[in-house]
Amino acid sequence: MNEIFNPENKLEEINHEKLLRKVLVMKNKNMRLAQMCAAFVEGKYELSYSFADDETYEMSTLRLIIEPDTAIPSITEIYPYAFFYENEINELFGVNVKFINHDYNKKLYRIDAESPFVKKEDK
Amino acid sequence: MGKRSVVPFGPQHPVLPEPIHLDLVIEDEKIIEAIPSIGFVHRGLESLVTKRTYKEMTYVVERTCGICSFMHGMAYCEAVEEVMNVEVPDRGKYLRTIWAELSRMHSHLLWLGLLADGFGFESLFYQCWRLRESVLDVLELTTGGRCIFSVNKIGGVLKDLDEDMTKAILQTVDKVEKELEAIKKTFLFDYSVESRLKGVGVLTKQQAHDLGCAGPFARGSGIKMDMRMRGYDAYKDLDFEPIVSEDGDGYARCYVRTMEIFQSIDIIRQAIAKLPAGEFGVDVKGLPKGEAFVRVEQPRGEAVYYVKANGTQYLDRMRVRTPTFANLPGLVETLKGAQFADVPLLILAIDPCISCTER
Numbered sequence: 001m002n003e004i005f006n007p008e009n010k011l012e013e014i015n016h017e018k019l020l021r022k023v024l025v026m027k028n029k030n031m032r033l034a035q036m037c038a039a040f041v042e043g044k045y046e047l048s049y050s051f052a053d054d055e056t057y058e059m060s061t062l063r064l065i066i067e068p069d070t071a072i073p074s075i076t077e078i079y080p081y082a083f084f085y086e087n088e089i090n091e092l093f094g095v096n097v098k099f100i101n102h103d104y105n106k107k108l109y110r111i112d113a114e115s116p117f118v119k120k121e122d123k
Numbered sequence: 124m125g126k127r128s129v130v131p132f133g134p135q136h137p138v139l140p141e142p143i144h145l146d147l148v149i150e151d152e153k154i155i156e157a158i159p160s161i162g163f164v165h166r167g168l169e170s171l172v173t174k175r176t177y178k179e180m181t182y183v184v185e186r187t188c189g190i191c192s193f194m195h196g197m198a199y200c201e202a203v204e205e206v207m208n209v210e211v212p213d214r215g216k217y218l219r220t221i222w223a224e225l226s227r228m229h230s231h232l233l234w235l236g237l238l239a240d241g242f243g244f245e246s247l248f249y250q251c252w253r254l255r256e257s258v259l260d261v262l263e264l265t266t267g268g269r270c271i272f273s274v275n276k277i278g279g280v281l282k283d284l285d286e287d288m289t290k291a292i293l294q295t296v297d298k299v300e301k302e303l304e305a306i307k308k309t310f311l312f313d314y315s316v317e318s319r320l321k322g323v324g325v326l327t328k329q330q331a332h333d334l335g336c337a338g339p340f341a342r343g344s345g346i347k348m349d350m351r352m353r354g355y356d357a358y359k360d361l362d363f364e365p366i367v368s369e370d371g372d373g374y375a376r377c378y379v380r381t382m383e384i385f386q387s388i389d390i391i392r393q394a395i396a397k398l399p400a401g402e403f404g405v406d407v408k409g410l411p412k413g414e415a416f417v418r419v420e421q422p423r424g425e426a427v428y429y430v431k432a433n434g435t436q437y438l439d440r441m442r443v444r445t446p447t448f449a450n451l452p453g454l455v456e457t458l459k460g461a462q463f464a465d466v467p468l469l470i471l472a473i474d475p476c477i478s479c480t481e482r
Contacts, residue, residue, distance in 0.1 A: 032335050080334075107160075116170065117167075
């Protein structure tokens, strides 16, 4: 049989001010940005940044819980290909991401509605 | 420096019926930069979690895409099963593996045909799609559906395989293996095919890693990453190794996908030989509460499913990161420095699935 790689997924909740520092740590560990996503739960954004190690199949997720009006810095200076994810959370959820390197200005999905995944009255 | 022009590619293009748009900055016939745009047919399926119960969502996610439909359903069910601590019976896990590998076979055969069509080898295109039909036939026989099977449920699968069905699957994979041997010679050793693929759209291992590429696109650049190595479903009991090529060009991607069809055949034979008796699904009671990330290896690469549940019938969030979404930055990199005439082939080489991306 093969050697099976199935480590537990790790999840660490962090303050948004530590985001860039923590992402840089992942980059220095040679981890791949596997996904980013947002959820809107109980009036706050939950942002998940998942990083994968392609040799050990470990996945570590950084979790940010922020108020709707909090701006977060883009991580495109560290992971350039994060621009798709950041444009997506900005357009679908209205998360304020500052300084995205290649900002589509809410035209990634060409949806004729503002932050369609979050109702205005919930914000 | 020659004069630079911007040439739009897509969203409608003969080589790719699905809508993706690229602004190609060219200098003479050479691509300097490519700026991608998606979102022409975004459906917002993820937001349906507020309107469909967590069980109904199984049917929604299976309709994300017509090619990887089964594996979308499977990954979603596995994410909810992880949240609810549901243990799927072994037979259910094996059946999922068999149908997943049949899906990979028909997806890769479809891609090989499209690639042949892309470089103008029509008879090769017909051969691949003819062979794919026999895989679709056996899927229809065993599940009732040719592309969307709707056999996944939270807790296992909805249908079983009887002895006649497993025989039919084995006969089909025997036939595909024999005929694919002949087709393989053309894809991998024909001069005209090599001339269109070798050295075209090179992406180094480091670039593929730095750009977050996944699946055969990454393995074609030497990254030995295959989510099946995590051992989900029956993969933990089966013997296989990720198929990798170091060259990083169009030919390497073609090699990896061709060989992965043979690998799928081998996995199916192993799974049928070891298929355990017993139940193939369990009834799930209660409501999900918690969250889970699940990664599976779809034909185009790693798909990440995220589910967050609040203890009601409706999920807080369901998110799908599809492999094509991850491969777009890599595609843009392969286009830089390429010849304008090679653009359709380079786009095809990542096996883009815009339907998945526009979930």
